[in-house]
Amino acid sequence: MRTAYHKELDDLAMRLGEMCGLAGVAMKRATQALLDADIEAAERVVLDHERIVAMRAQAEKDAFALLALQQPVAGELRAIFSSIQIIADTERMGVLAVHVAEIARREYPKQVLPEDVRGCFTEMGKVAIALGDSAKEVLVSRDPQQAAQLRQQDKAMNELYRQLFTVLIDREWQHSIAAGVEAALLGRFYERFADHAVEIGRRVIFMDSGVLPAEDEIH
Secondary structure, eight states, X not given: OHHHHHHHHHHHHHHHHHHXXXXXXXXXXXXXXXXXXXXXXXXXXXXXXXXXXXXXXXXXXXXXXXXXXXXXXXXXXXXXHHHHHHHHHHHHHHXXXXXXXXXXXXXXXXXXXXXXXXXXXXXXXXXXXXXXXXXXXXXXXXXXXXXHTHHHHHXXXXXXXXXXXXXXXXXXXXXXXXXXXXXXXXXXXHHHHHHHHHHHHHHHHHHHHSOOOOGGGOO
């Protein structure tokens, strides 16, 4: 019975990894839509998000069923409750990609980003995509050391976010206030995407150790 129960836990972890992978793909396409004014990529992100929403509903149902099947022990409880939190984080990552895609779609066929910040968003996109891939691997492996490394990748995103604001508040900024506000909002979407990936790492560490580290404690 316990063997079957643990297989159900493993299957849930695999589904969470798949959800995270889909969120990473969504951010990759959203970045393509943003940088290239690619309306097809933007539409694909919005439409495909329905799959993530459906997976979230099923994963939550499965997680609560695992609580009801039999009395889980401490490690199993940690895995289930952490999985419920991770479900929310992965779905939120997908939502943030949708937000990026929706802005690109709304402004089509215009380029959303002034040339001054395009390089920054190119790099932010790369970091976000890498974080999505890493979070997916962590969910499958459940390796706490690998999970801790997500924080290092997030530091790169935080630095890019700071660089973006340096450009936006520079006196030499020659674009409209609206363009600056929109760039700041888009940057926030990428920064939050990275934060949710880090949160997944924290939850995987909690599964292993029983202690949820503070964000500045993992490295």
